[in-house]
Amino acid sequence: MLMIKRMMQPLLLITILLCSVSMKIHAANIKPSLKITPDRCISLHKGQVCYQQITIHWQSSTKADYCLFQQEISTPLKCWKTSKSGKIKIDFQSTEPLDFDLRQQDNNTPVATSTVSIHWVYKSTKRQKRGWRLF
Numbered sequence: 001m002l003m004i005k006r007m008m009q010p011l012l013l014i015t016i017l018l019c020s021v022s023m024k025i026h027a028a029n030i031k032p033s034l035k036i037t038p039d040r041c042i043s044l045h046k047g048q049v050c051y052q053q054i055t056i057h058w059q060s061s062t063k064a065d066y067c068l069f070q071q072e073i074s075t076p077l078k079c080w081k082t083s084k085s086g087k088i089k090i091d092f093q094s095t096e097p098l099d100f101d102l103r104q105q106d107n108n109t110p111v112a113t114s115t116v117s118i119h120w121v122y123k124s125t126k127r128q129k130r131g132w133r134l135f
Contacts, residue, residue, distance in 0.1 A: 032060035034102045034112035046120045047095060054092045054116060058102045059085040065105035071098050079105060092116060 035057050041050035056068060063084050067076035077100075080086040092098070097117045101110040 030061045032058060032066075032102055032112045034058045034100065034114040036100065036114045036116055039114070040117045040119055041092060041094070042119045042121065043095075044121050046123050048120070049093050049095050050118050050120075052092045052116075053089060055087065055089050056100060056114075057085070057087045058112060060111070066111075067103050067105050069101045069103060069110075071100070076103075094118065 037055045037057070038052065039054075041052040041054075043050040058066065058068070060066070061084070063082050065079065065081050066083060066086065067079040068086070068088065069076050077090065078086070078088050094116075095118065097115055099113055099115050102112040103110050
């Protein structure tokens with residue numbers, strides 16, 4: 001019995017080491033994430049400007065210089081130096097959905113993207129015409 005315990009200890013140690021190495025490799029391959037809260041804005045009528053304060057939170061497994069960009073705007077909303085995560089609050093106002101990109105500063109390629117969608121209570125402010133009337 002004692003001999004079996006002595007043989008199992010090295011196997012157990014090797015198994016634990018392999019699992020920890022595997023977890024570190026997996027953590028290094030995780031893509032950065034970009035989360036917007038709330039991710040939708042609701043206006044009363046279709047076509048009206050929707051106003052909402054949103055929080056954008058991003059996270060990455062590797063430290064780097066990251067910048068947050070709004071769709072079709074070349075200047076960043078905010079940049080973070082040597083960071084693994086970041087958070088920003090923005091006063092959102094738009095009539096159409098907007099995309100936000102997290103980019104690494106050195107290559108300017110989006111590493112994560114998220115969208116704020118626009119919804120409305122009423123589809124149109126105009127009354128629909130009836131096909132016919134008696135009077």
